[in-house]
Amino acid sequence: MIYFLFLNHPKGEELYSVPHEREEMARRYFKNTDTIETEVSIKGKTYSAIVDYGVFSNLSNFDCFNCQDHCCADNPSKYEPQTRKFVLDNLEDYNSLTRNVDILMDLGYSIEEIKESILSDELMIPAEHVEEEISLCTCSFKPDNSSTICALHSLCLDKGMGTEGVLEYKPVICSLWPMEIFAEDDLSTLYITLPDDLTNGFVIEDYYSNACINREYGDSPQFRRMNPDGFDKDGYRPFIVSYADTIRYGLGERCYTDIRDSLLEDGLVSKQDFTSTSQQINKNF
Numbered sequence: 001m002i003y004f005l006f007l008n009h010p011k012g013e014e015l016y017s018v019p020h021e022r023e024e025m026a027r028r029y030f031k032n033t034d035t036i037e038t039e040v041s042i043k044g045k046t047y048s049a050i051v052d053y054g055v056f057s058n059l060s061n062f063d064c065f066n067c068q069d070h071c072c073a074d075n076p077s078k079y080e081p082q083t084r085k086f087v088l089d090n091l092e093d094y095n096s097l098t099r100n101v102d103i104l105m106d107l108g109y110s111i112e113e114i115k116e117s118i119l120s121d122e123l124m125i126p127a128e129h130v131e132e133e134i135s136l137c138t139c140s141f142k143p144d145n146s147s148t149i150c151a152l153h154s155l156c157l158d159k160g161m162g163t164e165g166v167l168e169y170k171p172v173i174c175s176l177w178p179m180e181i182f183a184e185d186d187l188s189t190l191y192i193t194l195p196d197d198l199t200n201g202f203v204i205e206d207y208y209s210n211a212c213i214n215r216e217y218g219d220s221p222q223f224r225r226m227n228p229d230g231f232d233k234d235g236y237r238p239f240i241v242s243y244a245d246t247i248r249y250g251l252g253e254r255c256y257t258d259i260r261d262s263l264l265e266d267g268l269v270s271k272q273d274f275t276s277t278s279q280q281i282n283k284n285f
C-alpha cells in the first residue's frame, strides 16, 4: 500500500510506502467502517475509490490567515512542468511574494541560472539551497512576516483563475491536503479518508495538532499561545462544505455528489449546511 499523495515527494519510496503495521490498521479500518464505492478523477486520470464518507461531515475551518502552523514546512512534491512554466511566466510577481529570485541573485546566481533552475531543479531552486535558504516550501511566503501562505495559490487568485487554476498549478498534495489517500501498489483502488480520532493511528498527518480539522485543539491553550486570537469559532463547517469545490474539481463531480448524497441520506449533514459560500480555496491575503 502507498500514500498516494506522497508519490511525487522528493524523498520517494522512503516516504510514500505505508509501513506494514499502518497498512494493517488502514485495511482493518476500511473493512469495518461505512464506505461508498465511487470513481475519482485526479489530474485527468480516473481511479476506483472507496471513500470513508462519514468523516467528510467533520467540522473544519481553514482559517489560514490566522494560523501560525507551518503546514507548508516541507517541499512536499517535485514540481510539474505546468507549474514551472506558470512561475516563469509570472516571475516578477512570484519574486515579489517569495523573494526567491532576489535571494539567489544575492548569492551570486545570474537570472539565466535562476530560470534554468526553475525549469529543471526538482524544487525549482538549486538543491544546495533548499534547506539553507528556505526551511519552508520554495513557493511559500509570509505576508507581513506572519502566517505562511502559498505563492502559487495567491498568484492564481490574483489572476482570476479560480479553483480550477489553483488545482492546475499547485501540487496535487497541497490542493487535496488534509485528505488522506491510500492506494494499492498498482493504483487499482484508492482509499480516501481524513485525519480524525479514529484514523490517526495510520494517516500521515497528526489530527491532534491541526486546528483546521480539530476544533478542540483550536480552542486549546497550547494552540492559543501560538495563535492568540484563535480561529473564528463560527467558521467551522462540515468538511464537504469547506472543501466543496476542491473535492469537485480535485476528485471529480461524481465523487463529490456521491459523498454529499450519502451524508444527506445518513443525516450527517443537512441541506442548510450547503448555503455557506466561504471556502478555503477562494480566500486570498
Ligand code: SF4
Binding pocket: 061, 062, 063, 064, 065, 067, 068, 069, 070, 071, 072, 210, 211, 212
Ligand atoms: S489552517 Fe490548516 S491549512 Fe491553513 S495554514 Fe493552518 S494548518 Fe495549514
Ligand code: SF4
Binding pocket: 071, 072, 073, 074, 075, 076, 137, 138, 139, 140, 141, 149, 150, 151, 152, 153, 170, 171, 174
Ligand atoms: S501549498 Fe504552496 S507553499 Fe504550501 S507546500 Fe504546497 S506549493 Fe508549497
